[in-house]
Amino acid sequence: MGKMKEVFDKLIKLQDVLLKEFKAEDELKEIPRELNALKAKYERLERSLKEEKENIENYKKTVEDILKNIEALNRDKEKYEGQILQIKTQKEYEALTSEIAQIEEKISLMKEQEEDLNSEIVKLNREIENQEEEYARLKEEIAVKEKEVNEQLENKKRELEGYLKEKEEISSGLDDEIIYKFEKIVKKKDGIGIVSIKNNICMGCNMILPPQFVNDVRREESIIFCPNCSRILYYFEEEPQDIAI
Ligand SMILES: [Zn+2]
Structure with a gap:
């Protein structure tokens, strides 16, 4: 498991907690x-x-x-x-x-x-x-x-x-600025701040992404945001055996 995978896992968990937090905040007002x-x-x-x-x-x-x-x-x-x-x-x-x-x-x-x-x-x-x-x-x-x-x-x-x-x-171990940005995206984008790329398409906004950009995401060297919907992107690996079946 690469370092980025860990970060993505954390972000997905963070997203779940953020959604609960936002809901509780709304209820506090209600x-x-x-x-x-x-x-x-x-x-x-x-x-x-x-x-x-x-x-x-x-x-x-x-x-x-x-x-x-x-x-x-x-x-x-x-x-x-x-x-x-x-x-x-x-x-x-x-x-x-x-x-x-x-x-x-x-x-x-x-x-x-x-x-x-x-x-x-x-x-x-x-x-x-x-x-x-x-x-x-x-x-x-x-x-x-x-x-x-x-x-x-x-x-x-x-x-x-x-x-x-x-x-x-x-959040421990995650970059503060990434957390800050991610919170804002989750809040603005209907609770979804991290999405996968499948067949070169952002699963958040369905935009077709350039192959070079997809390769950058796939290399997992840094956190990359969708140029269209601003969500954090990760590459969804097609399992080879899925194709064989
Ligand atoms: Zn997008």
Whole structure:
């Protein structure tokens, strides 16, 4: 077994570990996804509750203002009604009754506004009640899920550490730059970073390679990358007895 064969064997083993490592890394990102979505929902609900409570406070203040205005209008009305008793002319009487009628109209409009606001407050309070139930439920769900997710993350991190250690062991004796390049190729090229040449064709990308280039690979003096797909190449020896059969 030539020195290069050993290197190729190591690279093939390394590739297996790299694939496990990449998968574990993806899973690490995937594990907290659902929890994060729950947390985002919880925060949205929190904001919405805060806004609704602020709205209620504003409505209540507006209702207070309206009630004060109604009181003031009622005082005006009483004042005008008192004056009616003392008037002398029909013209004065008409002016006052028209004034009183206008005030009454204003009061009735304001009472309508007050009623609308009060029913809005009731509606909002009901919504808040429902949302607060949901809020409490979410909070509990998040706490349970968080514990679960943290355990899963711990396990996955331990698994990943195992692969890193394995990788280090396999890589000993290999050139750092080759390992670096190889990792990048495996990641970019669908998990396959080392392929054979059969019948002068790269088994990674099916490119026909020049005979001189194939001979270089076959001599196994250095690590050679496919000029088309950048994968590391090794020469696949046809067994003579295979041809005989
Ligand atoms: Zn290729």
